[in-house]
Amino acid sequence: MNRALLSAAEKVELAREAGKRTHHFHGGLRLRHNKKISCQDPVIQPPLPASLTVPLLQHIGDVAEPFVSAGDAVLKGQAIGQCQPCATIHSPVSGTVEAIENRPMGHPSGQAGPCVIIRPDGREQWTGLTSIENWQDANPETLINQLQNCGLVGLGGAVFPTHTKARDGRNRNIHTLILNGSECEPYISCDEMLMREQPEKIVLGARILRRTLGAERVIIAIEDQMGAVQKALTRAADLADCKSISVVKVTTIYPEGGERQLIQVLTGLEVPAGGRPSDLGLVCQNVATAAAVADAVVEGKPLIERYVTVTGNGIAHPRNFKALLGTPFSHLVALSGGYTDDVARLVVGGPMMGYPLASDDEPVVKASNCLLALTAKDIEAPQPEMPCIRCGECARVCPATLLPQELHLQVRNGLWEQAQEYGLSACIECGCCDFVCPSHIPLVDWFRYGKGQQRERALEKTATEQARMRFENREARLLKSKQERAAKMAARKQLLQGKAAQQDRIKASIARAENKTAKPGNDNPGTGEQGKLPDDT
Amino acid sequence: MSKGDLKQILVDGSWRQNTGLVVLLGLCPLLAVTNTVINGLALGLATMLTLMVSNLSVSLMRGFLRPEIRIPAFVLIIASVVTVIELLMQAFFYDLYRVLGIFIPLIVTNCAIIGRAEAFASRNKVLPAIVDGFATGLGFCITLVLLGALREIIGHGTLLSGAQMLLGDWGQHLVITIVPGHPDFLLAMLPPGAFFALALLIAARNAWETRKENTQNQPVTVLNTGHDPA
Amino acid sequence: MTRNFRTSGAPHMPPQNTIAKVMLQVLLALVPGVLAYSWFFGPGILIQIILATLFALLFEAIILRWRGRPLKPFINDYSAVVTAVLFALCIPPLAPWWISCIAMLFAIVFAKHLYGGLGQNVFNPAMVGYVVVLISFPQAMTSWLPPLALAQQSPELMSVGLLASLKIIFSGTVPFAGGWDAITQATPLDTLKTGIEAGRMVPEIRNTPLFGDYGGMGWEWVANWFALGGIYLLYKRTISWQVPVAMIATTVLLSLPFWLADPDSNPFPLQHVFSGAIVLGAFFIATDPVSGCVSNRGRLIFGVGVAVITLVIRRWGGYPDGVAFAVLLMNMAAPLIDRYTRPRMYGE
Amino acid sequence: MGEHLLILVSTVLANNFVLVRFLGLCPFMGVSNKLEGAIGMAIATAFVLTLSSVSSYLLHQYLLLPLKLEYLSTLSFILVIAVTVQLTEMFMRKSSPVLYRVLGIFLPLITSNCAVLGVALLNVQEQHNLLQSALYGFGAAAGFGIVLIMFAAMRERLAIADVPMPFKGAPIGLITAGMMALAFMGFKGLANL
Amino acid sequence: MMKKGLSVIRSSLLLGIIALMGTALLAGVNALTHERIIEQEKMRVLQQLNEIVPVDSFNNDLLADRIEIQDEAFFRHPAPVTVYRARMDGKAVAIMMMLTAADGYNGDIRLLAGIDVHGTVLGVRVIAHKETPGLGDPIELERSDWILSFTEKSLNNPQLDGWNVKRDGGQFDQFTGATITPRAVVRATRRALQYFDANTQALFDTASIKAE
Amino acid sequence: MLISILVLTALGLVFGLGLGWAAIRFRVDSDPLIERIDALLPQTQCGQCGFPGCRPYAEAISSDQADINQCPPGGEAGVKALADLLGREPKPLNPENGEETAKTVVVIDEQRCIGCTLCIQACPVDAIVGAAKLMHTVIESECTGCDLCLPPCPVDCIDIIPVRTSIPGWRSPRPAKVVLTQ
């Protein structure tokens, strides 16, 4: 059966069988896992740092407007910033707002942005929390509002506001919620630790989300190397007496944690290009998001802390933390025994998709799942960048079945239309192509650049279109008013010269008649023909 | 029309806007008949003659031609001139006529000629038109000869072989052997060699022109590994 | 404690594969075939490989210098060596030294660097070099040696040792009485072609000692060893299966009906495969990533195209073998094929 | 049948008009920067070439030969061609202005595409009959079109390649054409016409 | 309407006038050169013939005194063989046969073979061929003297089996790497001699002169 | 000889007639090209091209009244796009029309604005709002940066500022050139 040829409805039907058996996706890489090193010790909650930097942009969307100003006292969990319809930002501690200023804020750009700097008072005094104890009976809309008020965003990396996704899901007949626990990038182990330590919370979150979305069932997808996790999750599901949750193991292959790839593995179907999982009746959320949902709904706790892995060959004692948002990474590094001597690069996220940090002063944000310290040896390339030899390795591993070698040339040379046609926007920036390229071309950098340019061009195009319309409207308006004025003037004139005009008309008709007789050779001077003449010339 | 203008036309036609090397028109004869210098020279002269006569006539007629018959009219004029030349060659240079073959009547379609008629002669007075025809023809002829020389030397190691076809029997003694005992390098004689030779000629001209332009501008030796446009 | 770090885009694990490794893999895969070649046909081929490599590197260095490009990374990538070796495998083992020189000039300078160098050439450099010398010096390029075994058997032929080979290659003259005619012979494909054109039957032609079990004597074994190397490359995923499979399958399938219809004037399909450059071409030449197609469908078309053109040239054309021309012709078509065979993207 | 096939094979492959016979090179070099334009040119040329091949054959056979006016063949052929082209041009300008813009100055210059006159003259030289003339014209145009389109696709790749300065543009185009001619040498002997 | 009609007529008139002037010019030049062109064409053929048969050995009009024979079975080629006869004061001196060998490497080879009345080869020339340049083209006189090796030979010098290339046990050299081309030329020449031998009478028969 | 002259003259006449007829029959009336050219222009409506707005310039290009290199806001990229569409060679911007500059917008200094409405009348895209005698504001997202509102302002209260970029508006930079030295 060719799954690509099915109709949309058939695909949704088929997607209901998600998880029954696993499928393959194109390409991908088997990478060394390197997760063990950070899973040896239990997760600890670090002591409070001297000050916390809470960026006002920790999600996809606009920068939040702060509610507080320098000098204000804040309580733990108090909302300190919001923008409609983004996720709310909360204070992770109780203390004083020292300043609101631009600081490096853990954004991939490395740019500074508005942050609230809070000095903790050490009392850890919570603000008043509103929880929804009886969530089983609550209206989904109430739940969604609760998620929004608690500042929930996807913790799998995209930090997309959860309430938006949930609200959209309610309108789209979601039948299956997929919890993404297949943390596929090397080194990162925060989701695994979470699933080991708090399976009940994840199951609870899954049930709440299921209700919120109106889905029938939940699939928790984990990697086949996480044996203990499966047991823990299944036990938790059994304890909750929840039949609709199943735990599915998928083979470890990067980037299977990518939503589209995971869906392909679970259903054998592809999310339509330019579409979303909800087109198949699916919603995918990270397991940590689910745990945070449980906290938010049952305890009313906003999203102020998350699991963070601090690992890599550049860290003396890699481990996981349950860190408050806003904690500087340097604080966590110090608690992990500090750096080794040959540390050379800091990365937030995994080695494949993470972004580099210029300084370890930057704070933990909602998106920070891992701080990876790499040594010079780790990042040393055996060869400089060379021209592409079109070997096709990149295309073989590309999970989006693109032709990275062609895309690269198109982006590099600004052939935007062609790049569009070759699916630049379908690139998930997974880095597989980059990793195998024998020419060491920074393909993903090029694709990120290209996608940025394309977005820019699209914006420009709408702006241009808008300007054109406004210009044309204005022209039309001016023309109309001019004509109206002229008509008015003419009417006045006519009124004045009524008589004279009449005489003129008589004169004119006499002249026409004379004209006719003066041209004997022309026996058919159709009036239409004459009328058209001025146009013709 | 001052002397300076005419000189300008001469330089433009024969070097700056050289049909073969810059404008890339008239490529077919340029590649097809240049396996020896003499062939090139002969066709070059014939083309030059055609250009001058056609420019002259087009310039004379420039007042009357309406757009829809402009091209047919030019073509008619050129074709007449070329046929005359063809008949004369057939009568007086029969061997050459046979060697150049179909490319003599095809002078008619040498895009350069109609191009000059259209772009220059139909807009200018008679004298500049003739000078332009001469200059363009000269440029074309020089290119033909250069290309012929390049191919003949590389291919055969000789120059001016077959001169008797153009000059009569005494031409036989003009043949110069540049590389004695040259093992024929057939590539130069075959179609691919023609393309390569012209490419090299144009590249040489480009290199010459750019060097002239920026003698003080030192070329940078650090360059990208690949695909970035300059 | 604040520390500052160097930044650079993801991924943060540099690829371990390099161009040099890829090219060395190809060279390694060629070793069995080359050894078999010199076993069956004498040491001339080894001299040709060394010569061609030296010339290739020389021209590569000169042109890199002229273009103002760094020498080291581009000399060390071994791509010029692959070009040289593949070219050397196509020419008669005793071709004079300047053949390599001229061919490498065209391969490295014209076909490769004028197009921008490594990775940007449209045509297969080795084949460009080969075709240039083939059409320019047909005599030198058609003076093939018979297999050593045959030369030792037949009274009118001489076998050529290492010293004699050196002498012939560098002086261009034959130290034996009887000249070239005493040491050279037409290749099996040529014999077949001229034989068929002269109206002889294929079985009858194949009865001459020049032929082996299914290909030419000696040639079939060389082809086998090249195939082995090719399979190694397939296993290593240095080449993808589409080109070799398409090419060999098409050769068989297309020649089969001809053979079935008239076995007397058409060779057996396997004979097509194992004579001439089909095997070498299928695994090493048509697979050149740079001048080939990028998509899998495109590669299939490429392989089919090479095989079809080769057979057409063999059957109706003026050359006994057409692999080199076929590869160049498909190189020409590759950008066009690429334009129309973009693979289906995820979700499309 | 066989003979007609031979004409096609010969004009398209063995004696390709552009690469082997050197006819029609100006549009070959001029309209090959964009694949789109090349395809348009190929189609336009196929149309004009077949049409003018036939009409000039008719002219020659039924007017010039009976009247013993062979020496007027060049003149009258070119006239026929110019008119065919002019009509095509006007038609195209009306029906597809964009294509018309893309082909730019080259459409009127099909007149001076020597392939067109070349076909007419060669038809006479080789004493083709009507069908043969039509096939010859069509084959020539097909050969022209095929190499033009492939050339254009290659040139799109060349446009973004790191070609050495003096070779940028026309020279590398010519080198490529030379390589194509080299490849076409392989068809030598394919059709011994 | 009027204007449009006028412009049509005007264009056609103009084109007509230009055509008229062009044609007038051409007709004039043609009239002047016509004779000479025909002369030139004749000269060319004569030149080829004279290379083999000395001009002073005959005094008839070679171009007029010719016959065409068609014998596909014998010559192995469908093309007619043109035979020019040289006579001195009406007495047979030699013939020249323009024949075609089909078995070249790349198709037909056109040859001119001169045979004197005693059956001795006066000379052979290759008129046209498509053999591989560099391999098969030493049959041209411009490339090598090989073609001269036929001069003075006849059917019994050498004996019949000597009329072969060396590789086939005959007397004539082949070229290194190319046997097919010389083989074809040798065979064609031998056939010409054999045909002459068998049909000497008929070949010189004046009755078959074609009316020009 | 006479025949030949007659024949060819007749041919010329016939063809001339045919062409003349065709010239009328196939005359081009409208030009959809204008739309396509206009679509490539930046719609800044600044008039630097020498035409009162982008569309008039598009019309001028299509009728060969103007060259393709006269629009500074479109920049080199714009010229190239036009050249591609029209099958011409790209050329550098005509310096007479101005230089390609970074994109800007304007703001009205609300303190100094006297509410004269002169700028509103000048703005080709209605990007300024305000009423007579009241303070005016530029809608930043709709301003094309054409600067046409500057000259009429009697109190010089309009300032040009670069387009503000925010962090969400951040775009990945072009990867650095890899430089390999000899």
Ligand SMILES: Cc1cc2nc3c(=O)[nH]c(=O)nc-3n(C[C@H](O)[C@H](O)[C@H](O)COP(=O)(O)O)c2cc1C
């Ligand atoms: C290449 C790639 C790899 C990803 N890997 C993971 C992963 O390992 N775990 C995960 O939860 N999300 C991963 N994601 C994010 C998922 O695609 C998806 O956005 C997420 O699971 C949705 O859940 P959230 O909204 O709760 O974050 C990855 C995304 C991409 C593009």
Ligand SMILES: Cc1cc2nc3c(=O)[nH]c(=O)nc-3n(C[C@H](O)[C@H](O)[C@H](O)COP(=O)(O)O)c2cc1C
């Ligand atoms: C209602 C809605 C639901 C979405 N659901 C998902 C989702 O499930 N997974 C995801 O990765 N992105 C989701 N997105 C995000 C969009 O697909 C898209 O990635 C986002 O708008 C950013 O677009 P940009 O990066 O092109 O600006 C959703 C967006 C909307 C508006």
Ligand SMILES: Cc1cc2nc3c(=O)[nH]c(=O)nc-3n(C[C@H](O)[C@H](O)[C@H](O)COP(=O)(O)O)c2cc1C
């Ligand atoms: C491309 C090519 C062209 C050839 N051209 C000719 C030719 O024109 N004439 C010829 O006799 N042999 C030609 N040959 C050689 C014949 O195929 C054949 O090898 C030769 O005639 C046999 O002679 P030998 O026994 O001396 O080797 C050519 C071979 C090749 C590969």
Ligand SMILES: Cc1cc2nc3c(=O)[nH]c(=O)nc-3n(C[C@H](O)[C@H](O)[C@H](O)CO)c2cc1C
């Ligand atoms: C699988 C493979 C096959 C290759 N085949 C060729 C070949 O046929 N000819 C050649 O010149 N280079 C070949 N190369 C080397 C390299 O791709 C070539 O030098 C580039 O074309 C130079 O830009 C090959 C390389 C690989 C990896």
Ligand code: SF4
């Ligand atoms: S892996 Fe690298 S070298 Fe190979 S095709 Fe892709 S981009 Fe080119």
Ligand code: SF4
């Ligand atoms: S980064 Fe983009 S192009 Fe590269 S493998 Fe991943 S999806 Fe494919």
Ligand code: SF4
């Ligand atoms: S110069 Fe200004 S008005 Fe003219 S086209 Fe460009 S943006 Fe539009």
Ligand code: SF4
């Ligand atoms: S506000 Fe000023 S600069 Fe902006 S579009 Fe209007 S007139 Fe132009």
Ligand code: FES
């Ligand atoms: S000269 Fe042949 S097309 Fe221009």
